[in-house]
Amino acid sequence: MSSRRNTSLRPAVGSLLVLPVAWSMPGLCWCSEKYSRIHFLDDAFRKNLESALRFGNPLLVQDVENYDPILNPVLNHELRRTGGRVLITLGDQDIDFIPSFTIFLTTRDPTVEFPPDIASRVSFVNFTVTRASLQSQCLNKVLKSERPDVDQKKADLLKLQGEFQLRLRQLEKSLLQALNDVKGRILDDDSIITHLETLKTEAREVTTKVEETDSIMAEVEAVSQQYMPLANSCSSVYFTLESLNQVHFLYQYSLQFFLDIFDSSLTTDHLTGIKGYQERLKTAFNRVARGMLHNDQIGLAVHLSRIELKQSAPSAQLYEAEFQHFLRAQSAIVDSSQVPPAGLSPNQFRGVTQLSALPAFKDLLRKLDSPDFQAWLQTDAPEMNVPTLWDVTSTLTPVGESLHKLLIIQALRPDRLVSMSHSYVSTSFGPQFFHDVERELDMAYIVENEVKANTPVLMCSVPGYDASGRVMDLAAQLGKQLTDIAIGSAEGFSHADKAINSAIKTGRWVMLKNVHLAPSWLIQLEKKLHSLQPSPVFRLFLTMEINPRLPTNLLRAGRVFVFEPPPGVRANLLRTFSQVPSQRMAKAPVERARLYFLLAWFHAIVQERLTYAPLGWSKKYEFNESDLKCACDTLDTWIDSTAKGRSNLPPEKVPWDALRSLLGMSIYGGRIDNDFDQRLLDSFIEKVFTPATFTSDFTLVPQGNGVVKSIGMPDGIRREQFVQWADNLMDTQTPAWLGLPNNAEKLLLTNQGTYLVSIHISCLYHTTANCSRCSYWTMTKNWHIKPVRRTRHTVRLLYQTDVLLG
The missing domain is CATH 3.40.50.300 (P-loop containing nucleotide triphosphate hydrolases)
Structure with missing residues (x-):
C-alpha cells in the first residue's frame, strides 16, 4: 500500500522550537520535565525514537542543527494503514504509530539556519528573550530581593486574578447554557429567573473581591514603579551585551550569564535599594571586560555610561541629541565651499560646523576667535583643559559637561578622543572605574x-x-x-x-x-x-x-577570558606587580625589589612599543609573560648567588653585565631577528640596568617632547611602594615615555577614535533592530491591572444581561 496523508491519522509532529537562549528560558525547562530528551548524536537515538512512536510518548530532540534525515518520514507524516494497524517507515523498518506521539526539535544556537525543506514542514516558535520580558524578569527579581512582602502580595494578586477569570468564565458559560435551554418565553421560565439571581449574587461577590484588591494593586504599582528604572537599565545592559557580537565574534553572552551578574549585584550588601546604578553597571563591566580586547573595552564603557545617563539625568532625552551627534558626526553632510578660518584644518572646520548645529553650541564659531583657543588647540593633551565653548545652563550636570568636552575633542582633536572618552567615563562612574580591569585577574x-x-x-x-x-x-x-x-x-x-x-x-x-x-x-x-x-x-x-x-x-556556554599585553605602561606595571608575589620581592637582599621594578619597567616599555610597530619595532615580536617569568627567575638566580644570604647588596656588586647579556641576547633578544631592533633593545637595557638607578635623581622619562614633568625612579624598597607609585601614574601616556617622537601616536589614536565610534554605532544599530523585531512584546505600564479591568468588564456584561431580561 502506498504512503498517503490521512488527516484523521495526522499526528502532532513537526513542531520546531527555536531556542537561542533555551538553557535559561522556562520553555525548555518545562519541556525537559515533561518529555524524554535525546540528541541526534546519541547512540540510542533511533531506539528511543522507535519507542516514542510505538507508545505515543512525547519526544524532545535537542541540538537539531545536526539534522538527521531519518526524521524525514516523521516530519512528512508518511503514515499508512495496514489492516487495523497504523505504520510509519523508519529506515528499513515499519514501526507501529500511536497518534498521541508528539515531537519537539530544539536548538540552542542562535546563528543556525534551517534549509527550506525543513522549514516548510515544521512550525517555528521563537523563545528568544525580548526587552519587555527581560524587564519583567528583572523587576520580579528585584522585588523578590528588595521587597519580598510586595512580591508576595503581587503573587497573591495574580492568583486571585486567575481565579476571578476562571469563575467569570464559568458564569458566562452557565448563563449562555441556561439561555440556550429555555423553551418558550424567558420570563415565564422560573428556573431561568432563579439562575439569573444566582449569577447576580456571585457577580456581586466577585465585584466586592475586585474592589478589595484596589488598595493592593495601588501599593504594588507604586513600589514597582520605583524599581522600574533599574529593570529598564538591566534590560538595556543585556541587549547591549547581545549586540557586541557585531563588534567581535568572540563576544557571545547567554541570558544566564547576564542573570548571574544581576543576581550577584542583588546579593551585594552595599547595592541594596533602588540606587546604586553606577555600581551595578561597574559590576557588569568588570565581569564582561575580562573577556574583551583592550581596544573594545572603552566602547562598552561609553555605551554603559549612556544607559546610566538616561537614569540619572532629569530627563531621559536631555543629552540624546549630543549622543546622536557623537555617533553620526563623521557621516553628516556639510557645505564644503566654505573657507576654514585661520588655524583650522578642513576636517576640523567640518567638525565645528556640524557641532554648531546643536543648541548648546550655537555660538561655537564665534567663540573660536579667542586668542587662547589656538594655544589650547596645539597642546599635547588638550583633553586635560577643554575650554568652555558651549552655552552653560542651570540643567547642565557634570556628566553633561564632560559629554560636551567629548564632542569638542571629537571635532577639533580626534586623535585625543580615546583619552577624552576615558575621562568622560571616569566622570560618569568615578576615577576607579577601570582600575579593577587593569589589575591582575x-x-x-x-x-x-x-x-x-x-x-x-x-x-x-x-x-x-x-x-x-x-x-x-x-x-x-x-x-x-x-x-x-x-x-x-x-x-x-x-x-x-x-x-x-x-x-x-x-x-x-x-x-x-x-x-x-x-x-x-x-x-x-x-x-x-x-x-x-x-x-x-x-x-x-x-x-x-x-x-x-x-x-x-x-x-x-563558557566563561571567556582574553589575554593580551595590557595597554599602557601603567597598566603593564600593575599587571606585573600583581603576578609577582610580595614574598618573592621581599626576599633578601633588600635591593631585590628595586631590581624587580627595573625589570617590570623594561618589560612594559618593550611590550608597549609593539603598539607602534613598525615604528616602535620593525615588526610585531611575540614578547609575552613567559619572557618576564624567565627574566624574574634569572634575576633571582644571579642575585642569590651573588648576595649569598646577605641582607644588603651594594649596587656596584649587582651582576649587571650578566643580567644585561642574558636579557639582550637570550630572554628578549632571542625573539629579535633584525639588527636595528637588536641595537634598540640593547640601548634600553643599557639605560635601565645600571647602578645609577639606585640614586634618587635617576630619571626614567626626561622632561620635554610632550612630557610636562619628568618621571623619576621611585624611592622605595618594598613591593607596596612600587605598586602605589605605579597606581599614581597618569592613565594615559605619551610616546616619549617609550623613547618615540611625540607625534608618533597621532594617526594611531585618530584611528582608535574612529573605531570607538564605530563600536557604539554597531551596538546601537543592532539593539534597535532587535527591539523593532520584538516591538509587539512591548510591556504596557499597567501590566498587572489589565486582567482586573477585564474582570470588571465581564461583571458589567452580566448585569447588563440581567437588566435586559427584566
Missing part, C-alpha cells in the same frame, strides 16, 4: 565562586600569548589535581575524552591546550558538556588562540 576567586562545574573556562589569547601557565599556577596554588592535554591529533581527542569522563566523577581539573586547532571537535565537546552532571569541584579549562571558527554555543 583573581582567578582563584572567579574559578571557585563564579564558575560552575558545567561551565568551561575559555582562556583566549592573541597569537604568541600562552595562558596555560596561569592554569598550572592556579592549580598549584589551590592544591588541585590538574590533567593537561594538547589537542591536535587523534590521540589527543581520545585522551581528552577519557580525562573528562574520569574527572567529572573524581572532581579533578582538566586543561585542554590549543583547542582552536580542532573547532569541529569543540562542537561535540560543548554538546557533551551540556548533557553531563559533573562533580561540583570539576573544572574544565580550554586554552586557545582567538579564532573566528570557535563555536558560538561554546562561547555562550
Whole structure:
C-alpha cells in the first residue's frame, strides 16, 4: 500500500522550537520535565525514537542543527494503514504509530539556519528573550530581593486574578447554557429567573473581591514603579551585551550569564535599594571586560555610561541629541565651499560646523576667535583643559559637561578622543572605574565562586600569548589535581575524552591546550558538556588562540577570558606587580625589589612599543609573560648567588653585565631577528640596568617632547611602594615615555577614535533592530491591572444581561 496523508491519522509532529537562549528560558525547562530528551548524536537515538512512536510518548530532540534525515518520514507524516494497524517507515523498518506521539526539535544556537525543506514542514516558535520580558524578569527579581512582602502580595494578586477569570468564565458559560435551554418565553421560565439571581449574587461577590484588591494593586504599582528604572537599565545592559557580537565574534553572552551578574549585584550588601546604578553597571563591566580586547573595552564603557545617563539625568532625552551627534558626526553632510578660518584644518572646520548645529553650541564659531583657543588647540593633551565653548545652563550636570568636552575633542582633536572618552567615563562612574580591569585577574576567586562545574573556562589569547601557565599556577596554588592535554591529533581527542569522563566523577581539573586547532571537535565537546552532571569541584579549562571558527554555543556556554599585553605602561606595571608575589620581592637582599621594578619597567616599555610597530619595532615580536617569568627567575638566580644570604647588596656588586647579556641576547633578544631592533633593545637595557638607578635623581622619562614633568625612579624598597607609585601614574601616556617622537601616536589614536565610534554605532544599530523585531512584546505600564479591568468588564456584561431580561 502506498504512503498517503490521512488527516484523521495526522499526528502532532513537526513542531520546531527555536531556542537561542533555551538553557535559561522556562520553555525548555518545562519541556525537559515533561518529555524524554535525546540528541541526534546519541547512540540510542533511533531506539528511543522507535519507542516514542510505538507508545505515543512525547519526544524532545535537542541540538537539531545536526539534522538527521531519518526524521524525514516523521516530519512528512508518511503514515499508512495496514489492516487495523497504523505504520510509519523508519529506515528499513515499519514501526507501529500511536497518534498521541508528539515531537519537539530544539536548538540552542542562535546563528543556525534551517534549509527550506525543513522549514516548510515544521512550525517555528521563537523563545528568544525580548526587552519587555527581560524587564519583567528583572523587576520580579528585584522585588523578590528588595521587597519580598510586595512580591508576595503581587503573587497573591495574580492568583486571585486567575481565579476571578476562571469563575467569570464559568458564569458566562452557565448563563449562555441556561439561555440556550429555555423553551418558550424567558420570563415565564422560573428556573431561568432563579439562575439569573444566582449569577447576580456571585457577580456581586466577585465585584466586592475586585474592589478589595484596589488598595493592593495601588501599593504594588507604586513600589514597582520605583524599581522600574533599574529593570529598564538591566534590560538595556543585556541587549547591549547581545549586540557586541557585531563588534567581535568572540563576544557571545547567554541570558544566564547576564542573570548571574544581576543576581550577584542583588546579593551585594552595599547595592541594596533602588540606587546604586553606577555600581551595578561597574559590576557588569568588570565581569564582561575580562573577556574583551583592550581596544573594545572603552566602547562598552561609553555605551554603559549612556544607559546610566538616561537614569540619572532629569530627563531621559536631555543629552540624546549630543549622543546622536557623537555617533553620526563623521557621516553628516556639510557645505564644503566654505573657507576654514585661520588655524583650522578642513576636517576640523567640518567638525565645528556640524557641532554648531546643536543648541548648546550655537555660538561655537564665534567663540573660536579667542586668542587662547589656538594655544589650547596645539597642546599635547588638550583633553586635560577643554575650554568652555558651549552655552552653560542651570540643567547642565557634570556628566553633561564632560559629554560636551567629548564632542569638542571629537571635532577639533580626534586623535585625543580615546583619552577624552576615558575621562568622560571616569566622570560618569568615578576615577576607579577601570582600575579593577587593569589589575591582575583573581582567578582563584572567579574559578571557585563564579564558575560552575558545567561551565568551561575559555582562556583566549592573541597569537604568541600562552595562558596555560596561569592554569598550572592556579592549580598549584589551590592544591588541585590538574590533567593537561594538547589537542591536535587523534590521540589527543581520545585522551581528552577519557580525562573528562574520569574527572567529572573524581572532581579533578582538566586543561585542554590549543583547542582552536580542532573547532569541529569543540562542537561535540560543548554538546557533551551540556548533557553531563559533573562533580561540583570539576573544572574544565580550554586554552586557545582567538579564532573566528570557535563555536558560538561554546562561547555562550563558557566563561571567556582574553589575554593580551595590557595597554599602557601603567597598566603593564600593575599587571606585573600583581603576578609577582610580595614574598618573592621581599626576599633578601633588600635591593631585590628595586631590581624587580627595573625589570617590570623594561618589560612594559618593550611590550608597549609593539603598539607602534613598525615604528616602535620593525615588526610585531611575540614578547609575552613567559619572557618576564624567565627574566624574574634569572634575576633571582644571579642575585642569590651573588648576595649569598646577605641582607644588603651594594649596587656596584649587582651582576649587571650578566643580567644585561642574558636579557639582550637570550630572554628578549632571542625573539629579535633584525639588527636595528637588536641595537634598540640593547640601548634600553643599557639605560635601565645600571647602578645609577639606585640614586634618587635617576630619571626614567626626561622632561620635554610632550612630557610636562619628568618621571623619576621611585624611592622605595618594598613591593607596596612600587605598586602605589605605579597606581599614581597618569592613565594615559605619551610616546616619549617609550623613547618615540611625540607625534608618533597621532594617526594611531585618530584611528582608535574612529573605531570607538564605530563600536557604539554597531551596538546601537543592532539593539534597535532587535527591539523593532520584538516591538509587539512591548510591556504596557499597567501590566498587572489589565486582567482586573477585564474582570470588571465581564461583571458589567452580566448585569447588563440581567437588566435586559427584566
